[in-house]
Amino acid sequence: MSHPGPPSSRLFLVARVGQLIASDLPLEEILQRAADLIHGELRYPNVDIPLIDPADPGQLVVRVRGGGYKDRIRHEDRIPVAAGVMGAAVRERRTQLVPDVAADPRYVVPPSGVAVRSELAVPILLGEQVLGVLNVEGPQPFDDDDATTLETVAGFLAVAIRHAELSRRAQELAVVEERQRLARELHDSVTQLLFSAKLVAESLAAAYRRDPAEGEKRTARLAEQLARALAEMRALLKELRPAEEQRLLTLPSGEFPLPAAMRVRRDGLAAVLAERLREVARDGVEARLEAAAWRRQSPDREAALLPVALELIANAVKHARARRIELRLAVDDDGATLEVEDDGAGFDVRATLERADRRSARGGGLGVVALRERVAELGGSLRLESAPGRGTHARVVLPPESGALRDPS
Numbered sequence: 001m002s003h004p005g006p007p008s009s010r011l012f013l014v015a016r017v018g019q020l021i022a023s024d025l026p027l028e029e030i031l032q033r034a035a036d037l038i039h040g041e042l043r044y045p046n047v048d049i050p051l052i053d054p055a056d057p058g059q060l061v062v063r064v065r066g067g068g069y070k071d072r073i074r075h076e077d078r079i080p081v082a083a084g085v086m087g088a089a090v091r092e093r094r095t096q097l098v099p100d101v102a103a104d105p106r107y108v109v110p111p112s113g114v115a116v117r118s119e120l121a122v123p124i125l126l127g128e129q130v131l132g133v134l135n136v137e138g139p140q141p142f143d144d145d146d147a148t149t150l151e152t153v154a155g156f157l158a159v160a161i162r163h164a165e166l167s168r169r170a171q172e173l174a175v176v177e178e179r180q181r182l183a184r185e186l187h188d189s190v191t192q193l194l195f196s197a198k199l200v201a202e203s204l205a206a207a208y209r210r211d212p213a214e215g216e217k218r219t220a221r222l223a224e225q226l227a228r229a230l231a232e233m234r235a236l237l238k239e240l241r242p243a244e245e246q247r248l249l250t251l252p253s254g255e256f257p258l259p260a261a262m263r264v265r266r267d268g269l270a271a272v273l274a275e276r277l278r279e280v281a282r283d284g285v286e287a288r289l290e291a292a293a294w295r296r297q298s299p300d301r302e303a304a305l306l307p308v309a310l311e312l313i314a315n316a317v318k319h320a321r322a323r324r325i326e327l328r329l330a331v332d333d334d335g336a337t338l339e340v341e342d343d344g345a346g347f348d349v350r351a352t353l354e355r356a357d358r359r360s361a362r363g364g365g366l367g368v369v370a371l372r373e374r375v376a377e378l379g380g381s382l383r384l385e386s387a388p389g390r391g392t393h394a395r396v397v398l399p400p401e402s403g404a405l406r407d408p409s
Helices: 007-021 027-042 068-072 084-092 144-210 212-239 243-248 260-267 269-282 299-318 349-361 367-377
Strands: 046-048 051-053 056-062 065-067 077-080 096-098 118-126 129-138 286-293 324-332 335-342 381-386 392-398
Touching (some): 007 027, 007 144, 027 065, 065 068, 077 084, 084 118, 260 269, 269 286, 269 299, 299 324, 299 335, 349 381, 367 381
Parallel strands (some): 286 324
Antiparallel strands (some): 046 065, 051 056, 056 077, 096 118, 335 392
């Protein structure tokens, strides 16, 4: 045949397409450049690269064209897999070489008005899966050399399409993981602060009736808790902004209390938990911290352990309605230990864990499931001992950490 270029053009085309798929270009740009190369190097008059519609595998979607079709057809086309020569390439998973389209009843006349005599449709295959078609049409017959060249190119395009799909899935997974992290941060910080504020707000009327001074004290406490909740929320919102916007959103020093996640890196876990227990005590709960055997751990580890401790404290106050809470921190050669013990209502541990697992499977629930996930991420174990009416004892054990910081105090 006369229209394809010499063998060197075929080799150049394959090499250039191979370079394309190794690039960081978006998939549609890779496909468009490939279509332009096929037209330019091999002088095929018309090129289509339709892909299978993921939402409707019975349809081929044509957005990428080369040659005459690129100039004449500007819109997106949808071609049923059940019809046409391209459809046959998908259905049969093999190359369709049609020397004379006028003699083939499968041929679908394109809307461009371009005179076509021959069609070559090569399925873009990855294993047994068809991802799309590499299709060329022209006024002269194609042959086996054309088919072999385009089958090689189609193999490269299959890799590019799959790579784009895997990248998209990875990005979606990263988004899901980030959403889950933010949900846990909201639950660990803002939600708990708002719950504490709710308890204070519910007690205001009775406090004012008993003693106006006590009412004023609780009002100030409510304002403090709401300010902390606002600071935590604004810190989370900053994480969602680009770096330049984060710089602009920096809070003026002292405008709001520093969020707990930041304080723990500055002051240490024991200091932040001691402050939290003092807040609990101000709401009428006897709270005690034992941390004589505690040594500072790495900032990342203490920041990860903080929400576990806060959740256990919040559960004791919020769900168990405890009047006494004791928190113990210790570090020895076997690792780090966090214990929270309360005299609250208690619960059936096994039944609660089973319900939590069912809610988690349905996409709901955060408490116990989040606790277990957090502890597991740190390589540790969580043990819960409780029974209705007998209080709760939670014990978290983490493995030893190399290079732990000693508490300067």
